[in-house]
Amino acid sequence: MPLVPPYIESLRPYEPGRSIDEVKKAYNLDHVAKLASNENPLGPSPRAVAEIRKHLDGLNFYPNGGLDLRVRLAAEFDLKVDNVIVGSGSDGIMSNIIRTFLCDDDEVLTTESAFIGFQVLARSRGVAYRTVPYQKWHYDLEALAAAITEKTKIIYLANPNNPTGTIFSKQEFDRFYKHVPERVLIILDEAYFEYAQDNHRYPDSMHYRYDNVITLRTYSKIYGLAGVRVGYGFAHEELIMNLMKVKLTFEPSSLAQVAGVAALDDHEFVHRSLELNARGRRLITEGLRQLGFEVVPSEANFVMVPLEDAATASFLTEELLKRGLIVRQLGAFGIPHAIRISTGTDEENNRLLEAVASIHLKETEHAVSRTSR
Ligand SMILES: Cc1ncc(COP(=O)(O)O)c(C=O)c1O
Structure with a gap:
């Protein structure tokens, strides 16, 4: 063996x-x-760096599992704390999603050449990984909807997408969502959300508070904190509660947390x-x-x-x-x-x-x- x-x-x-x-x-x-x-x-965000410096002397203490940052993010986005999760980058949260929701016979569905971090995580779980081709380097949401089977458990969509940089529109997503059964979890990866938010075609998934959608965002891009490893997600409280059971107890690190709290004010x-x-x-x-x-x-x-x-x-x-x-x-x-x-x-x-x-x-x-x- x-x-x-x-x-x-x-x-x-x-x-x-x-x-x-x-x-x-x-x-x-x-x-x-x-x-x-x-x-x-x-x-990096100067405010985040200043806050990290201030907290160096507390490194002998364990972090509190991200609670302060969850509270701050909930206030920022007008949500309950129970709807927010934080972790070691959005990659860290994605890893938790894979461990929490996927069983051996489940399938993952996404586009071809999806963000490499997701590909690796999903493949390392040993479940079927299915893709549909791009259409002119855009997600083909119609083809994705048609590819859903009774085994599909997770659909991964990055908007804007890495590596193509393209987006799908609000209308395209609405049409797609109608075909997705409730038992399927949609990961809406918005690592590049801030860069796209002013485009009127862009659907800010904060406005999609569906029970089977989890939105992921990160401090690694616009806030310049990729080295600190901190990201966050929004979803229905039951999804978040289950993720909280699986998440590493002490992620994010205490420095990541204070950086995340401070960066939100670095307008x-x-x-x-x-x-x-x-x-x-x-x-x-x-x-x-x-x-x-x-x-x-x-x-x-x-x-x-x-x-x-x-x-x-x-x-x-x-x-x-x-x-x-x-x-x-x-x-x-x-x-x-x-x-x-x-x-x-x-x-x-x-x-x-x-x-x-x-x-x-x-x-x-x-x-x-x-x-x-
Ligand atoms: C689409 C997408 N999602 C997630 C990530 C990972 O972000 P993080 O640094 O928060 O793990 C990246 C990083 O390149 C990305 O391009």
């Missing part, structure tokens, strides 16, 4: 993107921009981050289109660029690395012919466009023959 079940054996550990220091060393560069993980280029930082992102997204989208690239319309803090083939995507990624720009080729997501570029500072965004303009993609042929030799 093997020690590890086959569905774990077949997984691969998550490979983090290359770090700034690693790339500096490898290519002998002074300036490297990381545009690969959809992080906030302005750094100035959020405002600056949104403005920078809007500028960057426009600049990169239009700039790359002018250079002849297809850029998928994005409502998030990154854009996806599908290329001719995987070799071209590898070549462009590598050439950008040499020029001190880290972007993400989407092989792990299952789209190796595409790259994803996060928005950076104004200077980084301009540098990216200049760098892309200086790369001759027809060199791909040479690059391919070089590597295959």
Whole structure:
């Protein structure tokens, strides 16, 4: 009897993107921009950092399971505390959802090339993982509705979606929801909610207080706190109560909690981050289109660029690395012919466009023959 079940054996550990220091060393560069993980280029929320500093001396005490942050979030969004859960990033909460709700014969349903974090969590549970193709890089909610079976237990939807950056509209969701039985749990992953909220087509799922929907949000993006690991979710109190039975007792950490409470008041930082992102997204989208690239319309803090083939995507990624720009080729997501570029500072965004303009993609042929030799 093997020690590890086959569905774990077949997984691969998550490979983090290359770090700034690693790339500096490898290519002998002074300036490297990381545009690969959809992080906030302005750094962390200053209010959160100040609060973390204030609480360093209390690290000998265990955290209180996130209660202070739940109370603060409930006040912020006009909910009961019983409707709110917090955890080690939205990834941490997703992990709890998988453990709480999935049984061996259940199926998970989502789009192809869904957010890698969800793919890994769902596959590690060993249940059937079913997908439907994108339609022009958008969720095909009609096809998803048609794919629901009596075994479907969880449907995962990210809005805006990672890695495509696209959204589905309120009307599309309403139509879809009519086909979803109550016994199916919908995870609405809104990690990039803040970037999309001003689009009138975007459905803020806070307004969908259905009993079988859980909304997930994070401090990792707009608040610049990816390293702290803190996220939150809203759902019916019974769903939350069951998640609370499974959640790690002491997540989030005490520093994550105080950072989360303080960041909610950092309106100035959020405002600056949104403005920078809007500028960057426009600049990169239009700039790359002018250079002849297809850029998928994005409502998030990154854009996806599908290329001719995987070799071209590898070549462009590598050439950008040499020029001190880290972007993400989407092989792990299952789209190796595409790259994803996060928005950076104004200077980084301009540098990216200049760098892309200086790369001759027809060199791909040479690059391919070089590597295959
Ligand atoms: C769609 C989506 N959901 C969730 C996450 C994870 O966020 P967190 O850092 O809160 O775990 C990410 C991070 O990239 C994401 O893109």
